[in-house]
Amino acid sequence: AQSVAQPEDQVNVAEGNPLTVKCTYSVSGNPYLFWYVQYPNRGLQFLLKYITGDNLVKGSYGFEAEFNKSQTSFHLKKPSALVSDSALYFCAVRALNSGNTPLVFGKGTRLSVIA
Amino acid sequence: DGGITQSPKYLFRKEGQNVTLSCEQNLNHDAMYWYRQDPGQGLRLIYYSQIVNDFQKGDIAEGYSVSREKKESFPLTVTSAQKNPTAFYLCSSTPLTGPGDYGYTFGSGTRLTVV
Numbered sequence: 001a002q003s004v005a006q007p008e009d010q011v012n013v014a015e016g017n018p019l020t021v022k023c024t025y026s027v028s029g030n031p032y033l034f035w036y037v038q039y040p041n042r043g044l045q046f047l048l049k050y051i052t053g054d055n056l057v058k059g060s061y062g063f064e065a066e067f068n069k070s071q072t073s074f075h076l077k078k079p080s081a082l083v084s085d086s087a088l089y090f091c092a093v094r095a096l097n098s099g100n101t102p103l104v105f106g107k108g109t110r111l112s113v114i115a
Numbered sequence: 116d117g118g119i120t121q122s123p124k125y126l127f128r129k130e131g132q133n134v135t136l137s138c139e140q141n142l143n144h145d146a147m148y149w150y151r152q153d154p155g156q157g158l159r160l161i162y163y164s165q166i167v168n169d170f171q172k173g174d175i176a177e178g179y180s181v182s183r184e185k186k187e188s189f190p191l192t193v194t195s196a197q198k199n200p201t202a203f204y205l206c207s208s209t210p211l212t213g214p215g216d217y218g219y220t221f222g223s224g225t226r227l228t229v230v
Contacts, residue, residue, distance in 0.1 A: 009155070032214075034214075034218050034219070036218070036221075041203075041224070041226065042223055042224065043119075043121075043205055043221035043222050043223040043224050044158075044205065044207075044221040045221075046217050046218035046219075046220075049214065049218055090157065090158065099165070100145065100146035100165055100209050100210075100211060100213070102148050102160050102163050102173065103148075103207075103219055104160075105150075105157045105158040105159075106157055107155060107156060107157035108155075108157050
């Protein structure tokens with residue numbers, strides 16, 4: 001069975017500081033990993049994904065994520081946070097060669113960037 | 116523009132009523148998914164369909180029903196058997212060949228409230 005853990009319900013960071021939103025996963029075989037962002041009463045917006053290759057993945061709005069196979073982690077990072085980054089962030093996983101099976105999501109982490 | 120349209124944006128249901136949430140996509144995607152979002156619980160899978168006239172139950176299918184008569188449409192009915200339907204409902208889709216560069220696509224959601 002697949003699962004995702006986002007250990008922090010809330011992350012607070014000052015504007016201009018680096019931010020990290022943590023994610024660990026469990027999946028049979030190789031993972032297909034995603035990060036999404038959600039603003040209030042909106043759908044999910046795709047930020048980035050990891051399939052294979054370079055462990056550091058760059059995505060939208062200056063976000064990047066680091067895949068660590070030994071730690072089964074896929075933490076989301078940004079070098080300098082903006083107030084507009086304040087939102088709900090979801091990590092998701094599925095097995096890489098499982099066809100179009102549904103994504104399994106973590107419970108989400110609310111990011112608050114303080115000016 | 117291609118995308119997923121969910122309607123209505125807000126829906127109110129009386130006790131004992133069935134209601135249907137619409138999800139339409141013009142992306143020519145094969146697979147479609149319904150998720151339920153509750154505060155602090157992330158996204159939980161209700162039903163999904165990988166081809167027309169076929170669908171599978173997700174983790175919380177009880178009290179819900181779906182149909183997939185057309186590739187572009189995947190309506191979700193919340194029946195009176197669903198005792199706690201108040202939630203935010205999200206529809207998603209992806210092509211048969213996999214999520215591609217933009218991940219699984221999401222609609223903007225329907226907020227259902229029992230009155």
